[in-house]
Amino acid sequence: MIKPATTYRAILVTLFLACVLLPFVQVLTLSLQATREHPGVLIGDFSWVNYQNIWLRPELRASIINSILYVLLNIALSIPVALPAAYAFSRYRFMGDQHLFLMFIAFRITPPIVLSLPLFQLFAQLNLINSVAGIALAHCLFNIPITIWILQGFIDAVPREVDESAFIDGYSLPRFFLKILIPMIKPGIGVAAFFCFMFSWIEVVFARILTVTSGKPISMAINALFGFTTDMGLIMAMTIVSLLPGLVLIFFVRHHLSRGFQIGKM
Amino acid sequence: MLPALSILFLVGVIPLFTVVNHSLHDIFTLPEKYWVGGEWYQEIISSSRFWHSLGRSTFFSLIVLSIQIPLGIFIALALPRRGVLVSVCLVITALPLLLPWNIIPGIWLSLINPETGIVGRLMQSAGIILDWKFNAVHTWIVIVMLDVWHWTSLVVILCYSSLSTIALPYYQAAAIDAASRLQVFRYIQFPRMRSVLLMVLLLRFMDSFMIYTEAFRINAGGPHFATHFLAIDLAEEINAFNYGPAAARSVVYFLMVLCVAWAFKTALFASEKQKVR
Numbered sequence: 001m002i003k004p005a006t007t008y009r010a011i012l013v014t015l016f017l018a019c020v021l022l023p024f025v026q027v028l029t030l031s032l033q034a035t036r037e038h039p040g041v042l043i044g045d046f047s048w049v050n051y052q053n054i055w056l057r058p059e060l061r062a063s064i065i066n067s068i069l070y071v072l073l074n075i076a077l078s079i080p081v082a083l084p085a086a087y088a089f090s091r092y093r094f095m096g097d098q099h100l101f102l103m104f105i106a107f108r109i110t111p112p113i114v115l116s117l118p119l120f121q122l123f124a125q126l127n128l129i130n131s132v133a134g135i136a137l138a139h140c141l142f143n144i145p146i147t148i149w150i151l152q153g154f155i156d157a158v159p160r161e162v163d164e165s166a167f168i169d170g171y172s173l174p175r176f177f178l179k180i181l182i183p184m185i186k187p188g189i190g191v192a193a194f195f196c197f198m199f200s201w202i203e204v205v206f207a208r209i210l211t212v213t214s215g216k217p218i219s220m221a222i223n224a225l226f227g228f229t230t231d232m233g234l235i236m237a238m239t240i241v242s243l244l245p246g247l248v249l250i251f252f253v254r255h256h257l258s259r260g261f262q263i264g265k266m
Numbered sequence: 267m268l269p270a271l272s273i274l275f276l277v278g279v280i281p282l283f284t285v286v287n288h289s290l291h292d293i294f295t296l297p298e299k300y301w302v303g304g305e306w307y308q309e310i311i312s313s314s315r316f317w318h319s320l321g322r323s324t325f326f327s328l329i330v331l332s333i334q335i336p337l338g339i340f341i342a343l344a345l346p347r348r349g350v351l352v353s354v355c356l357v358i359t360a361l362p363l364l365l366p367w368n369i370i371p372g373i374w375l376s377l378i379n380p381e382t383g384i385v386g387r388l389m390q391s392a393g394i395i396l397d398w399k400f401n402a403v404h405t406w407i408v409i410v411m412l413d414v415w416h417w418t419s420l421v422v423i424l425c426y427s428s429l430s431t432i433a434l435p436y437y438q439a440a441a442i443d444a445a446s447r448l449q450v451f452r453y454i455q456f457p458r459m460r461s462v463l464l465m466v467l468l469l470r471f472m473d474s475f476m477i478y479t480e481a482f483r484i485n486a487g488g489p490h491f492a493t494h495f496l497a498i499d500l501a502e503e504i505n506a507f508n509y510g511p512a513a514a515r516s517v518v519y520f521l522m523v524l525c526v527a528w529a530f531k532t533a534l535f536a537s538e539k540q541k542v543r
Contacts, residue, residue: 009344012340012341012344013341013344013345013346013355016341016344016359017355017358017359019415020358020359020361020362020415020419021358021361022377022384022385023362023373023374023377023415024361025384026373026376026377026384027373027376030376098531098535101531102527102528102531105468105527105530105531106520106523106524106527108469109468109469109472109473109523109526109527110520110523111472111476111519111523113476113516114476114516114519114520114523115516117512117513117516118513149465198363198364201364201366202363202364202365202366202367203366203367204366204367204368218366219366219367219368219369222366222368222369222372232376235369235372236373236376239365239369239372239373242364242365242366242369243361243364243365246360246363246364247357247361247364250356250357250360250364251357
């Protein structure tokens with residue numbers, strides 16, 4: 001049954017997607033052009049020179065690796081830590097759970113800039129400045145609450161009987177997590193990892209304030225490229241590169257993203 | 267529960283107390299502090315600049331939310347439900363979310379550049395001149411456009427994911443009852459989206475209320491403070507090493523955050539109760 005509304009919907013969606021893509025078209029065309037003179041290429045010519053330059057400049061390569069490292073570390077930190085908490089929120093009613101919940105929301109929405117200064121001082125004392133671990137830890141501030149939320153939604157969908165029968169079968173709590181719960185909520189972990197990745201990858205304030213001399217993430221490396229003689233092409237090429245890891249990840253979780261998760265059910 | 271709490275304690279609670287402590291002192295260098303009590307707070311509350319920034323930020327959030335949320339719901343409803351196209355649409359939709367914030371202004375500035383940008387050239391040939399550097403209204407338009415472009419996707423993805431939890435029989439039942447499109451939305455789709463919408467509202471409100479990176483990059487709060495938002499005020503204090511006033515400002519902002527979080531929690535639990543009934 002084809003309704004007239006279907007065409008109208010298709011037009012709407014196409015229009016929206018086109019608007020979303022438009023800036024990327026701009027980025028892509030600029031990144032494939034020589035916007036400054038390089039040996040052998042004229043300005044405005046089509047060339048891969050910008051991408052070659054990323055590869056040739058050690059600080060750009062390092063920044064990509066830094067970014068990937070701290071994001072991975074952040075995911076590796078957030079998910080194991082959030083999983084038991086999500087389980088507790090899902091299964092038990094305990095004293096102060098509403099207050100804890102309030103605290104989690106408050107930390108999630110606190111703008112990083114509010115805490116940036118004291119966090120810098122604290123991390124300076126702990127020797128975490130300029131290190132990938134420092135950024136990863138700082139990003140836990142907003143990623144742990146989000147992860148707890150998402151995982152809780154998925155754990156809620158697992159019937160209580162599963163836990164009970166596992167405990168009757170003599171599973172200990174850690175073993176129950178490893179053997180039964182985690183395999184059951186795999187999609188949830190994927191979605192949580194995606195959101196952790198996203199929020200950590202794009203965060204700028206902590207990433208800037210915690211890297212003074214080295215350990216710069218990709219966003220700061222792009223910042224440093226703006227100058228008197230800005231090579232727009234190089235910046236745009238870098239932007240495209242910064243999109244790639246996200247694209248890979250979203251490709252893996254695309255089905256789960258649409259399969260649906262209920263957040264906010266506490 | 268314990269590990270999560272201990273990390274949040276380290277990166278959240280300790281810095282918060284440090285900030286409160288700083289906010290009550292006059293600090294020249296960190297070891298030299300003088301107790302000044304509530305002086306900084308008085309200064310902030312009585313300064314007209316603070317209230318103007320607050321007004322601007324609130325206004326900005328209102329505009330952005332009133333565009334993003336209806337648009338996001340609209341698109342989420344229109345996206346296809348099944349088939350290969352779903353993945354394609356979702357991946358494209360998610361693209362803007364994957365860009366680091368500080369790059370986005372750069373992209374937009376080059377997009378509206380009248381010489382090299384796609385939109386810029388189009389507008390020039392149409393005779394529209396977008397003077398985002400000196401015309402306050404134009405700066406606002408650019409920042410709002412940018413934020414809408416960047417974040418509508420989040421609304422779309424979250425709404426879409428909650429919509430896709432509605433089983434087909436609901437729609438079939440509605441079709442049998444000859445429910446109108448509006449009724450389907452009102453009684454089937456909207457209730458399902460409610461908790462997610464609250465979440466989106468919260469995230470988007472706070473992020474736009476405290477917008478910093480994007481707005482700063484476009485025009486550094488100018489022209490004539492027309493886009494001087496709350497977070498830009500704070501960043502200026504920090505960059506000038508005014509630890510005391512900066513900390514006091516942080517505390518004021520955190521209190522706002524706490525109010526919003528509390529309102530959100532109350533609304534959420536209220537909607538949960540309704541669902542149980």
